[in-house]
Amino acid sequence: ATYENVLVEQRGRVGVVTLNRPKALNALNSALMKDLNEALRAFDKDDSVGAIVVTGSEKAFAAGADIKEMKDLEFVQCYKNNFLADWTGITSIRKPIIAAVNGFALGGGCEVAMMCDLIYAGDKAKFGQPEIKLGTIPGAGGTQRLTSLVGKAKAMDMILTGDMITAQEAEKAGLVARIYPAEKLVDEAVKSATVIASYSLPSVQMAKEAVNKSLELSLSEGLHLERRLFQATFATKDQKEGMKAFAEKRAANFTHE
Ligand code: HXC
Numbered sequence: 531a532t533y534e535n536v537l538v539e540q541r542g543r544v545g546v547v548t549l550n551r552p553k554a555l556n557a558l559n560s561a562l563m564k565d566l567n568e569a570l571r572a573f574d575k576d577d578s579v580g581a582i583v584v585t586g587s588e589k590a591f592a593a594g595a596d597i598k599e600m601k602d603l604e605f606v607q608c609y610k611n612n613f614l615a616d617w618t619g620i621t622s623i624r625k626p627i628i629a630a631v632n633g634f635a636l637g638g639g640c641e642v643a644m645m646c647d648l649i650y651a652g653d654k655a656k657f658g659q660p661e662i663k664l665g666t667i668p669g670a671g672g673t674q675r676l677t678s679l680v681g682k683a684k685a686m687d688m689i690l691t692g693d694m695i696t697a698q699e700a701e702k703a704g705l706v707a708r709i710y711p712a713e714k715l716v717d718e719a720v721k722s723a724t725v726i727a728s729y730s731l732p733s734v735q736m737a738k739e740a741v742n743k744s745l746e747l748s749l750s751e752g753l754h755l756e757r758r759l760f761q762a763t764f765a766t767k768d769q770k771e772g773m774k775a776f777a778e779k780r781a782a783n784f785t786h787e
Contacts, residue, residue: 531572535562538569543580543727544720545573548587555593556586558638562596566642567619574623580727580734580786582623583719584646585630588712591655592639597664617670620645626726626738630719631655632712636694641670644679647738649705650719651697652712657705658694678745679705730768731786736760 531538537548547569549556556562566584573579586592595614603613620627620642629635629643632652640657643649651657659672667673668689677685680703688695700706710718726734736759744752763769767787775782 531568533565533569535559535565536569538572540573540579541720542724543578544723545569545576545579545582546716546720547573547582547584549585549592550587552587552589554596555590555634556639557593557596557598558642559596559599563617563619567616570620570623570627574625577786580625580729580731581723582625582627583630583716583723584627584642585716585719586632586639588632588652590633590639591629591631591635592642593634594637594639594660595670614669617642618645621742624735624738625731626723626734628719628723630715631657631697631706632715634658634694637661637668637672638670641668641672641675644671644675644705647742648707649700650708650710650715650722651700651706652715653697653709654712655697655700655706655709656694657688657697657700658692659689660692660694662690663692675745676705679703728784730763730766730772730784732766733763733768736763 535551537550539546547566549562549566551557551562570582573582627646629646629649631643631649632655634656635643636658637660640659659668659676661668673689676688684703697706697709701709740756740759743755747755768784771784772782
């Protein structure tokens with residue numbers, strides 16, 4: 531499929547979605563969010579895809595929700611249409627998603643990156659929740675996910691001052707897993723995604739589910755879920771193949787079953 535606001539391509543078993551509204555630094559208007567959600571859902575359903583990379587341009591991953599589109603919205607409209615509720619579509623994707631962030635990831639852009647499972651950043655990336663400067667607050671998880679990821683001190687500082695942090699600060703704070711030179715970022719993200727996609731998809735999905743649930747469940751519920759999912763992997767052919775291959779000193783050949 532082709533979309534107006536995102537580019538899609540498949541590299542081996544990796545689906546790549548590139549946010550593509552360059553004239554507005556990939557500001558996330560409703561048309562772009564619709565395209566992003568549809569592109570992700572299509573890769574999620576596609577058996578030839580095992581992992582997904584979401585990226586933007588070198589200048590901007592996304593400079594936030596589209597301020598021009600939302601500036602005249604009224605409360606009743608927002609409430610009745612549950613404004614922003616559809617943004618959570620990203621979190622219902624069951625294959626792992628790496629956000630490859632170059633340039634600005636601000637407001638809704640930072641929030642979309644945090645809805646992904648893993649963030650890799652280019653060395654010049656900037657993260658921020660500047661909504662306070664616009665007279666509003668984060669609305670797509672910024673106050674919740676950012677706080678879980680970087681802790682109260684950093685989250686409160688970013689959200690109350692609106693100041694951006696660098697890729698290096700974001701890595702130190704635990705928001706970002708890895709940093710690469712900007713021009714190598716997408717290739718490196720695809721490389722990692724290719725490794726992930728080579729493993730047993732059901733196990734990859736269970737691992738993603740268990741880690742993401744750790745942000746929501748108590749320790750005992752989380753450990754319970756983990757043990758049940760771990761046990762469930764023994765119902766897959768891939769667990770048999772993976773352990774047999776180890777014992778036979780050869781590479782595993784996973785069939786994602
Ligand atoms: C609409 C935007 C935009 C945005 C940039 N543009 N960000 N349009 N919504 N969020 C547009 C600009 O208006 C401009 O259009 C073009 O993109 C280029 O941007 P410039 O500002 O000229 O670029 P630069 O000087 O390099 O500054 C980059 C920037 C700045 C620092 C990122 O654009 C900026 O501060 N943007 C807003 C960041 C922000 O506040 N984000 C949070 C949004 S609120 P023209 O037509 O003039 O060329 C939010 C709420 C989340 O996300 C709630 C839940 C989703």
